[in-house]
């Protein structure tokens with residue numbers, strides 16, 4: 237654990253010295269908090285919708301059930317903005333992992349590192365945790381701030397909706413599982429390319445299903461409810477276990493040294 | 498301290514190291530000489546448990562490669578071909594990270610010790626990326642020594658350094674040698690090998706020769722003695738050639754070049770013979786071939 241911790245701290249002091257990484261890690265959470273707050277303040281209502289709202293957004297029907305129209309609009313937008321936070325568990329670790337792996341390759345520091353008595357599992361765990369911890373922390377903290385802000389900005393009935401187990405499940409379970417998925421994929425891709433931006437962009441493709449889900453819900457194609465989130469959690473968990481297993485099996489010193497070039 | 502038997506490495510079809518058999522004693526500075534692409538780095542990587550041999554066995558510091566790899570990593574230090582420092586981090590931080598990874602008990606003390614020893618203490622807070630090539634090399638050497646390894650692998654420690662920085666590094670290696678550490682030194686620099694190493698291996702995929710620097714000379718050229726005469730040596734050639742301890746005689750200008758095995762024993766007699774035959778001897782000396790000649794001979798005839 238001591239060596240894993242050494243690697244984590246090393247990654248942080250290196251990677252956060254990179255302005256690009258620091259900016260992207262800090263910027264996205266701020267944006268996701270600012271967006272709903274600013275829209276609400278600017279319009280006086282979180283979803284400045286009118287009476288035509290329900291015709292435009294078919295999903296609102298299922299979502300609102302028997303809520304009155306104004307509250308329904310609020311719930312609809314809380315749902316949309318809330319799910320945007322699911323982008324953070326993917327976007328943040330991908331950036332960190334891409335720069336930390338590719339950085340190690342460009343400085344050619346892997347060889348002396350692998351010559352030390354660190355196990356490859358410790359090394360991978362250190363690298364992965366260095367990306368996972370800030371991502372989860374940023375997601376939880378920013379979502380917390382979002383919840384607090386919404387407490388003051390939306391009606392009480394709509395706010396109750398944010399306390400639904402669905403969100404707990406999404407943020408506290410699916411979020412970390414997605415982070416692990418993103419990190420594993422980012423490490424695998426970064427070890428095969430020489431430009432961190434390429435690694436970042438390829439790995440970011442994991443965001444696509446999330447964005448599709450959010451879009452799908454807003455056009456009424458699917459409903460993100462508890463069952464759906466639970467199903468996603470299960471699927472991501474299975475993929476995670478498989479990828480981590482394959483990853484640890486595949487990474488031995490020689491492959492890291494000769495392939496991470 | 499290091500022992501290999503038929504150690505080999507293939508990279509998908511091409512042979513980088515072919516049946517290398519070596520034995521390096523404790524406290525020895527062993528030079529590993531070879532042209533670019535000879536397989537020096539590959540050999541070092543196998544001996545430091547970074548890559549697995551394709552065939553053969555090796556034992557380092559009493560541990561078998563492939564069986565006790567973690568033990569080997571704990572007991573050897575390596576200066577890799579590229580310094581591979583964390584350029585954004587300070588010199589001190591670079592060493593602290595490695596001291597922890599090498600399980601050094603007293604991290605700060607050991608880091609300070611080596612920063613001072615290599616003259617980097619004043620610059621310890623500066624990012625390694627701001628260092629000159631020579632300073633980076635010194636920092637990497639410090640990094641390789643933090644855990645006080647018994648065996649040290651240096652892969653071209655003076656490559657790309659100016660003469661002054663190279664000398665500093667070389668002096669430091671000489672210092673390490675005095676401490677009784679076993680050093681495996683890969684180099685292209687023959688002069689360096691000659692000055693630092695107890696024994697030298699000339700290697701190009703295969704082991705071509707191993708000996709002390711003077712042994713290598715003798716192996717290739719025998720020992721050669723030159724007599725500078727005041728006049729032409731021609732009249733004495735046949736008489737000298739008939740002496741049974743002289744292996745070969747050549748006359749070049751007014752020099753007489755002899756090959757013989759034990760000049761300390763036979764030179765006095767040779768001088769007597771030449772003088773009584775009427776030769777006017779101006780100088781007597783041993784002809785020393787540069788290690789470069791020997792190296793080129795060995796490597797060129799593969």
Ligand SMILES: Nc1ncnc2c1ncn2[C@@H]1O[C@H](COP(=O)(O)OP(=O)(O)OP(=O)(O)O)[C@@H](O)[C@H]1O
Nearest residue numbers: 494508512513531532533534535536537538539540
């Ligand atoms: N990971 C690898 N995959 C394929 N071939 C390799 C690999 N590493 C080394 N080689 C090949 O093995 C041979 C020996 O390389 P090596 O780096 O050991 O030589 P070297 O003696 O250290 O050379 P130099 O003096 O240039 O450092 C070369 O032909 C090289 O191309």
Ligand SMILES: [Mg+2]
Nearest residue numbers: 537538539578
């Ligand atoms: Mg090399």
